[in-house]
Amino acid sequence: MPFKDKLKQLLYMRKYQAKRRVELKKQEQLQEDTVRVIKLMRDNLVGRKCMPALLLQQDAKDAPQGIILPIIHKTFELGNLESLVKAALAVVEEEDKLLLVGEHKGWPALGIHGLASIPRHSVVKSQGRWPTNMMSDVQNATETLQDNKHFPPYILIVNTLALLSIPAIPCSIQFYDSPYLCTIEGQKNNALVVAPEVVPSINNFEVVIGCDVQVSLRPDNKANLWEALTPVIHKPSSICEITNIKYS
Numbered sequence: 001m002p003f004k005d006k007l008k009q010l011l012y013m014r015k016y017q018a019k020r021r022v023e024l025k026k027q028e029q030l031q032e033d034t035v036r037v038i039k040l041m042r043d044n045l046v047g048r049k050c051m052p053a054l055l056l057q058q059d060a061k062d063a064p065q066g067i068i069l070p071i072i073h074k075t076f077e078l079g080n081l082e083s084l085v086k087a088a089l090a091v092v093e094e095e096d097k098l099l100l101v102g103e104h105k106g107w108p109a110l111g112i113h114g115l116a117s118i119p120r121h122s123v124v125k126s127q128g129r130w131p132t133n134m135m136s137d138v139q140n141a142t143e144t145l146q147d148n149k150h151f152p153p154y155i156l157i158v159n160t161l162a163l164l165s166i167p168a169i170p171c172s173i174q175f176y177d178s179p180y181l182c183t184i185e186g187q188k189n190n191a192l193v194v195a196p197e198v199v200p201s202i203n204n205f206e207v208v209i210g211c212d213v214q215v216s217l218r219p220d221n222k223a224n225l226w227e228a229l230t231p232v233i234h235k236p237s238s239i240c241e242i243t244n245i246k247y248s
Contacts, residue, residue: 026217029079034215036081037225040088041213046178047099050115050155051231052196052203056210068110069210070098073226075218087225091213096180099207099231100157105186114231115157115192115205117184121239122148129246131166138173141193141240148237150195150204157181157192165247183243191242204238207231 072094076087097107102114113119124140127133142154156175163177173193183190197203210228218224233239 044092046176047096051207069228071228104184118233118236121236126245144240150238159188189245193240195238204235205233
């Protein structure tokens with residue numbers, strides 16, 4: 001082979017190897033960022049902790065009829081921690097609003113109902129300020145669920161605002177807090193007491209996951225972060241909302 005051709009081949013190989021190293025570095029960074037995203041989201045998501053999950057198979061034969069699976073999507077700069085955290089927490093916000101509340105005033109969501117917006121769920125009005133009346137309000141909610149033939153275990157979900165006036169939740173049932181819980185009018189003065197199961201493996205409500213959290217490369221050195229899921233409420237009577245809460 002002439003020297004000129006050998007030189008061209010050598011330059012081509014070096015260019016290819018350099019490009020390959022860049023691609024491998026991007027893939028390594030993508031894997032690291034994916035691990036960070038998933039951990040960050042798992043640490044901050046609330047709705048999934050309160051709702052049993054149904055992960056659809058590719059053929060989706062087990063999907064409830066007539067459901068809408070919205071895609072929640074954000075982008076971030078690959079390898080940029082600040083950008084990654086911002087995108088991950090934005091997806092957390094969208095997901096928890098969808099699951100815990102659903103469409104509400106100022107937040108359209110394709111008409112999808114979550115725990116707090118599903119029609120025909122039970123409602124009890126708070127008897128006064130929290131924490132003084134918290135236990136009696138929760139007891140009224142659990143008694144309402146029992147009257148509806150929904151029995152323990154129960155889960156209490158409060159807005160994070162409650163923790164500002166209540167150092168510790170004085171409650172024997174499992175509880176979670178979220179800054180995104182609100183009423184259908186967008187007011188952050190409610191709480192939910194829910195009964196997830198009728199009997200083991202038969203759910204009163206669930207989060208249907210068409211595609212769990214995915215992170216993929218884009219051509220512009222950014223990454224796509226996305227998922228597709230929706231709440232499905234089978235028995236609204238398994239949800240009791242405490243309204244008109246005032247905090248001391």
